[in-house]
Amino acid sequence: MPERIAEVTALLAEVLAPRAPLTVIVDGGDPGAAAVFAARLAAAFPPAARAWSVDAVLGLSGPGRGGFDSALNVLEPATDRVLVYLRGGPRHRFAEGDGERRAQVVIDHRDPEWPVIRHLHPDLADPDRWYLSESRAFFTARAAGWDSRFGDDIPRYTEAVRLAGVRPGQVVLDVGCGTGRALPPLATAVGPAGRVFGFDITPDMLDAARKAGRGDYATLAVADARRLPVGAGSADVIFAAGLVHHLPDPAAGLAELARATRPGGTLVIFHPTGRAELAARHGRTLRPGEPLSEERLGPLLDGSGWRLRSYEDVPDRFLALADRR
Template identity: 40%
Template sequence: MRSSTWSGRRLFLSWLSAAVADGLRDPHAMIAQVPVLALGPGTGLLARAAGAAVGSRPDPAAVRPPVELTRAAGSDPLFAGATPPSAGLPPARDPLELPAGAVVLASCDGYPEQAFRLGASAWGVRFLPQELPPDPWAEQLLGRFATLVAARAEHTATRAFFTRRADAWEERFAHQAPAYEAAVARLRLAPGGRAVDLGCGTGRAMPALRAQVGPDGHVLGVDLTPAMLTAAARHGRTRHGYLVAADCTRLPLPRASVDGIFSAGLLDHLPDPSAALREWAAGRTARHGRSLDTDDLLAEGNLRRALETAGWHLAEYEDAAGHFLARAVPRS
């Protein structure tokens, strides 16, 4: 049974090598934090994609010191909790200069870069070539990577979708600025207040939020996609508040720490809107003329029930020809 399992793993490794080669030709892949695991010779491709210099002459020395995990591996999303590598796994002996910011996760005497992480989601393991006999540690690593990919699948899909569109997002939706300003006005924030723009994209609501809370207030723009936040900074949104990369359903904020939360085009794209509503209420704009049906989360009755269940009261609901807006307040 184990031999059959390893055959499947080896087929997966062959496919993975080709997938890494194709995926890294797309400059958006690493920016979007698509999980990548490169093994053996594939690690050179990964390092080159990140701007590293890769040598081509292996050290002919016969001595093969054991590979050991570094201290950084203990807090790595993929390596944390992993057992020590099998003693028989041979270290890579060709030169490799990692780019700045790389985290070394496995090392050995004389050959320090045996495994590494680039950014938040790309790993290279140099001492696992594609052609291996069955090895428990290698199987463990592949299983852990498969689990990580599954756990991040939804975030990966979101980032991949929006990363490609981030550069043109501001210009494409510039016409919505008046609607955003009108929706923010409905929040009725007081000077000195604390406001959050969830799913902020390029931060188009942040200027209006800043205008409401004034110079003594606080504005936070939260988005899951780093490329969107980069575009927001490029458009000067850091003049109006802070930008944070985070999941809007798991906000890095203490309870009752903000006075108003704005979101546009976000709630009906979340996998668990009720979980989100337990943390925040929404002021929304621009349904783009899309009609509502009885199953639509944003139909008045459905939205009201979802908000009430999550501890909110639907104070305003407008589905006009030119805009859609819902304003919720905490239920007393």
Template identity: 50%
Template sequence: MTGNRETVPAGQRLTDDQRDRWHTVLDHLAAALPDRAAQVVVDGTDGGAALLADRLAGRLRAAGRRCIRLAAANCATEDDGWRDRTADRVVIADGARWRDRLPATAWDLTIWVRTPSGDTTSGGYRGDSTDAVVDLHDRTWPVIRHLDPRLVPSGVWYRTESQAFFAARAATWDTKFGNDLPAYAAAVTEAGLRPGGVVLDVGCGTGRAFPALRDAVGPHGTVLGVDLTPQMLTAARDRAHRYGTTLVLADARQLPFADATADAVFAAGLITHLPDPDAGLTELARIARPGGRLVLFHPSGRAALAARHGRTLRPDEPLAEPVLRATTARTGWHLTSYDDPPHRFHAVAIRH
């Protein structure tokens, strides 16, 4: 068993913001546990699983819950009594050996930790098949990227985690992805937006679509850039001013616009970041006028993006064509085009 280590890179101490970030993540994970006895397994590579397991155990103990911490190195053949569910305690184990020790149904919470050198398919174990996925690319700044809604409703964790994920990337976003502007321009041109209309860029980030959207609707049209992360809107401010775009801080799942407001909605990379694509597309349909267009875009195709993230495509992913066609149909849209070559993803739907 181990204690609650405060392991950070040598010579580096946690700032107040970093400490708060850890507390927020651990509180969300703790909320996913039943009040009774529970068993948790944390897996991953590069030591991230042990770090998260240690800190979760420490957070639970600080809240008054009894914990048994089973380290990967101590995975023995006997139970040593830790599987006694009559005891009101939380068992937290880390590593693939503990994960494989019991059937998946025996664990109340399974967590996959993604680190820079980690492979999300390591050992045939996919991070996207677990209850929770935590990014630990920066050990001072953990972010939950998935949490099963049967354990914790998305409304509880999505806002804080989405903002934390993009806040840390806002300042360098254009430096990393600035050469995508021609792809954005082509995506908007192909969508056939009408001059003079109202177009919303939902999940606008730093505003890479603003120039093309302004060209599409012309000087008499309206362009609104919507994002959940204040730091992204700060990074988008200069571009918004240059292209006459109004910036709005809002959640794509609860937009502050009246019904049938927009002639078009542009959404680059949005759907895969939403915990419930049906709810998100329903909200976009609410604010779209009949006949309005929805443009779903990403400057990489699905297969290329999956390969870059070290995973393989699954047929049930939100942007797989059969899935997207069914989702759009039940949320008020009709999918009219779908294109997924290696260099981009581009789909257009029309509001019923």
């Protein structure tokens, strides 16, 4: 069994074993992928726990839709049942349902040889048990080719920095900086009297930033966005591109960003494509209540020390600006 698959199934077995008796239901992914993953997960349980049921459900007939509907759109979570959703594979119609949202475990399974846990319900395990290792696994596999896939959107970062009103002499933290596409325009905006810091949890992403020459524009450091290595009120601006929706607890993450920012400072939540465009890229449609939806983001910010100043969600940009209260 490939090492990454063994790591993921061992982690899940360790988390789930104390909850016996339990039925684990796996769905999603390519045809047959759920069965393969379910078998590997069952094998990872300790021998005493293998009497458990770990099942693969490959889809139910979708009423009147002529396609497939995920079993997870029908089944509800329960104390004796855990739903595991494999994200990836063909764009089945059940991608439009609630299967992923209902699941207590969501696994990125686009590469079956490199599965990555993307969501684990806090009732099953504290994020500290899995978030760092799995996020690093997700982005490490993508770091080397990141700029070749997305490098053409660098002008959008420059425009976002301009619209955010970053000024000379300011201290800016680029949290979740990735390969550093925002670092050159941020450094230009703050000038020689300012400072720019680039933080990311994945060392390979920072290595890619250095290879691209962007380490010359900022101080780079490995850091968890949930526990920034700076004092309270250190930053004038926090630039967060593609960060918030990756955090296991967006409210807690936004509160940590507020801690690091002086009163009156600015939070820039950015993505170089709009939410609908990004969802379509991943084969899904937007749903109410997602963290970056306007109806949810405003209250999230308000409860985390921020005040939403502006909100823009157009095909080629998502940009929300907030002020530190």
